[in-house]
Amino acid sequence: MAGEGGAVNSIEVTVNGETHRVAVEARRLLVHFIRETLGMRGTHIGCDSGNCGACSVICDGQLIKSCMMLAVAADGCEIETVESLGDGPDDLDPIQAAFKEHHGLQCGYCTPGFLLNTKTLLAENPNPSEAEIRRALKGNLCRCTGYVNIVRSVQAAAEALR
Amino acid sequence: MSAVSGSSTVAAEREGLWDVLSDPARLGAALPGVEDVSVEDSTHFSAVAHPSTALGATRIQMDFEILEERRGEYVRIAGSGRAGENRVELNVELELTDAPGGGTAASWRGELMLRGVLRSLLQRGAGAIFNEQVEAVLAAGAAEG
Amino acid sequence: MLLAPTEYVRPGSLEEAIDELGARPGARVLAGGQSLINVLKHRAASVELLVDVSRLEELRFIDVDADGSARIGAATTYGELERSAELRGSHAIVSRVAAGTVDRQVRARGTIGGNACFADPASNYPPLLIALGAQMEIAGPDGTRSVAAEDFFLGLWRTVVGPGEVLTAIALPPLGGASVGYRSLQIAADSWALARAAVWIAPGDPIQAARVVLGCVAGRPVRASAAEERLIGGPRSAQAAADAGALAAEGLDPPSDVHASGGYRRAMAAVMAARALSDALGFAEEVASNGR
């Protein structure tokens, strides 16, 4: 990806288990680092104000929005993206399988964020109520499903993982 | 469009402060984070300034016109220019009186117009930021006047 | 979405951070970035040097003393506040407000100090910190100082934290037997607030002392002194809550925005105040989200 100009810092960041030592412009957002610098396109951009959650990734075990963090600030962090889910390019992990079975996605643009949200939610709370699920998903916008089947998918994933 | 108004008291005598506020060169120099001032005539000047807030600075290019002045007590200024891809327009009148406890009491009211995405983003804060900048100008003017 | 060019440094200590800030007038503190990064993305402002304090251990702690007082590091995240058993013991309301802030992603990075320094009139913590009588601890080149929360907030993006200074901690006095309440009316659950009210009522009947603080109604949080005077000396009754609430927004001229007119905000500030008071005095149903 082309240079952006401005000061450059060198960072070491681990993404899906692979450690990258690279120089990044200080102004570069983590989401652009993941998409453009690393060329991993599963993390999406849906807004410019940190509202939509399409760029959600897991940073040191916590769900964050990668458009609300500078790449340089991720120095030394462990990042997990949607590409880390499942075993190999064709395997669906239990969360992905639940979304497929319960039609928890339509256009699929918001889906990577919801999957990672679900992963961190179920790690903290293996048996969430519908209210807890909806509250947890609040930071991820979906414009296709009305959330109904996403909530069902999360419930099914929780079931499967218990 | 947001209506702006405010007041503050500065430790400077009125005439001196007014001299600064009514003189394009000195007023321009008093703008917060000013980088460059070019005076066209006694009522027109342009400035590039970097007014800063607790969150950072915004580079603004503005053309100013002193529309009306009453020696020592009143000045009305219009400005228009840009901040990045946004447009800024202001029209503010400033009144000076002797503050009871000494120094000069300044009160201002006017209109601030932002156009572009900042209009939406700053709809809750543009006025406050503007007042902060006016206070900065007065302080600088006081120091200078 | 794309920031203007900037520089970034992550100092290893508070001292270094203060040095960096002192050395560059264009430098600003970056904490969780959940507000600042947005400002920079839209180029509403740009920063020459971002001084990242988010990982400074000196700023990340929650200490609760035996007397029930609490000190919270400024870089403590909402998530940490939400999960802290100690804090839920000493100041449950602070945890509860953290838990209802925006969303999980923001709570994972956003900090209480950043929230305070952003000083958005719609922010959740400023009115609460004033109601709780918090002390804001500030470090700078000339050492440290402590400022009452009430004197800390000046207006949008404006606090008493000066150039080269860093908000380091927030000290909460013990609640003792005091009762507290907090209510917000939002455009939707966990979203923009239209009106907020935080209240603190000293123990004892009749009421000895009270603080009623409103958010979203002016550039900075507002003490509703008329409401407080009405409460003091009066009984701890549902009627007292209603009467004081009705006075809370008197004389205010709140700003309008796309979500609400100033007049509606004023009316809602009074409603939130009355409800927060009735929560505090124990006359309200279990607090649900969004003003209900």
Next chain:
Amino acid sequence: MKSETTYYPAVEQSERLGAFSGESVPRVEDKRLLKGQGAFVDDLWMHRQGHVHFVRSPYAHARIVSIDVSRAEAQPGVYATLTGEEVGVLQQPYFQMAPEPGGLMKDYCMAVGKARYMGEPVVAVLAESAALARDAAELIDVVYEPLGVTLDGVGTIEPDVPVIHDEIGSNVAWHGVYDYGDVDWALENADHVVRIDRLHFHRFSSAPLETTGALVNWDPGTGVIEFRTNNQMPMFAAMFIGPAIGVGVDHMQFSSQDIGGGFGIKITSYTYLTALALLSRKAGRPVKWSETRWEHLAASAHGNERTFLDIEVPVMSDGTILGFKVRAFDDAGAYLRYEPLGAVIWSQVVPGNYRIKHVRVDYTETLTNKCPVGPNRGYSRLQHLWMVERIIDIVANELGFDPVELRRLNYVQPEDYPYETPNGCIYDSGDYPAMLERVLELIDYEGARERQRAALGTGKRIGIGIGSTLDSGTNNFGQSRIINSALPFSGNGEAAVVRLDLYGEVTVTIGTTPQGQGHETTAAQVTADILGMSPDQVHVAAGYNKAANTYVGFSGTYASQFAVTGLGAVMGAAEKLRGEIVKVGACMLGAEESDIELADGFVRLAANHEAAIPFIGIAATVFANVAELPGELADSVTLNCRYVYRPPFTVPDHETKTGKLTLTYASQIHAAVIEVDEETGLVTILDYAAVDECGRKINPKIVEGQVHGAAAHGIGAALYESFEYDSDGQLLNATFADYHAATALDVPDIRYDDIECPSPFTPNGAKGMGEGGGAPLSTICSAIEDALPEGAHIVFDTHNNSERVYELLRSAAAKGPRGVEVLSR
């Protein structure tokens, strides 16, 4: 059934559907989307590509005095710029669908001479990176001369307001009167006339989560322009772009794989595609553009805003509603990018779900200094349907009818189908009374009324609302002639190719541009049924590709029609292929074609399953061993079968404004129980239910998902989402921070059920669906009004945030005008 002969030529419905069609088979699309392997437009790149940033007008209306790009072009990493001035030379104004006066408009891909809405592109900057392009944009000096703005969709026609398009001379784009039955007679002879002053349908957008974007390369060698874009109606885009820049459709390639939602908003992106093409040619590079969210909200497309004035409703004392008379003003924004089609599309559903016979709509399409509108989900029908539902509830309240009974009484009845509307549209099938009954069960209507009584005096008021809507699908483009008799459009259609490849693989390509509707899955289901195999053995090419797939002029994904046009084409092509396979199989097995059946990927004798040839045997013979076949047979098969589905439309009548405007009428009836906080006006949805009817369902789970999604858009718009401009024409919610897209906490769980009334007019009994008709807008307005105290003002706007509801609550005590009056004989 009388229908086939009465209204349309008889349609033969396939008996082969069944094994898989009708089953909720999991979607084939899902795996790649779940794995982050989708290919959305921003995921694509080309060698040497530059990144585009559009400099946009900060003014809602301003003359562009001068543009200086020199400082920007001098920046390192900046490749080129394109100004409106250049566009004025390089582009012809777009073809206009409107007759005069609107047709006089000169519309370009960027502002030429004048900017007419805030956010209109003025200059495009191309640079090595998007960040550098944005940096350079700040160095472009544009001098504007601000002009007065006009923002009110009704007031904009007044003589003294600024004129947006000088060529037109006023802000009226189109005007026409739709007069059906005899509304004057009805008003004179009705027992009551209910007069409603004003109803307003607000501006919002279904705002897909993926914004508009494109990677465009004008190849200097071949002269072919490649558009990799998420535009959802590429052939429509080509129709505008081609003539405007003098390029034939043969020199334009469009493709998309995965599209992150569209909802109609991505239909009018052809202006951006034009600008990107011109910039690519100028720079000699591929150009990539990804719209930011604020650009999307301010300058892609908004849904139509419509104001209804002076509504008069004649009602008989038994509750029979005879008709209505209304003046409608539709605010198209600054340009007619898809308009004035909306000025006729609504008339697909003139009487709504009701037996209303006498209707006069005086319709004016106006122009304002706001974002141009585009065909947002439920396009033009939901505005009208909302007004009809408001009429039903207001009539019920004012005349003291039970809103449920009034609906039952006036609904088109099951025995009425096929039902001809006053303007000649044919409702194909349905059962609204049964749907109403079911939806009321789902929300426990009686129980809810109990709760409503019990809540009185608690500070919380309960309201129960009903919304009946239609989702008219497969439209007849001939209706465009009703607004402009000179337009060369009529009918509709879609194309598909089903082929048998060398090793026996079955491949399907279609002309549609799916955005999450699962076309790959449902196309595989019907193909599998027809060819006697399983869906996972059918490969449906993902996405749209003009060069690789087949297409017709109507190709795309819009207006609730895939199940009819898309699957109709796939079924036709699959039947053709089946015929060829049977022919070849019969020859190879030495049998009669009538003895042959297809099963499990084999051609076999119905009587002897041992005598069977796998599809690979058929394909290998035709492609690689063709000398084995008799010449005439070899010459008569291709195993590569294209079929174009054409609905049986005729051209509507321009003079009477009548005709068969759409083929199918799916319907939805919603019901909600809400709670209104008396002190704050805050509305909370306690219970929500939707009952759907869309004919035969090919994949029930996908249908249910569409119902959920459409419901969420309506709920969001009703309570949270509204584009608001200040008096200066500045958009006040230009980001998702202030344009509050509904979250998982805002959309309730939706109780769902369905009934099935197969359409007699379609090849598979299905009806197009997906738009939902905006039922929640009607339902929530109905519920809010039901919750208001006696004497309150009517609910007059589709958008009701807490402050508006607070004002409505207070209006009761104010005893002021209520926005409605009743005249009784």
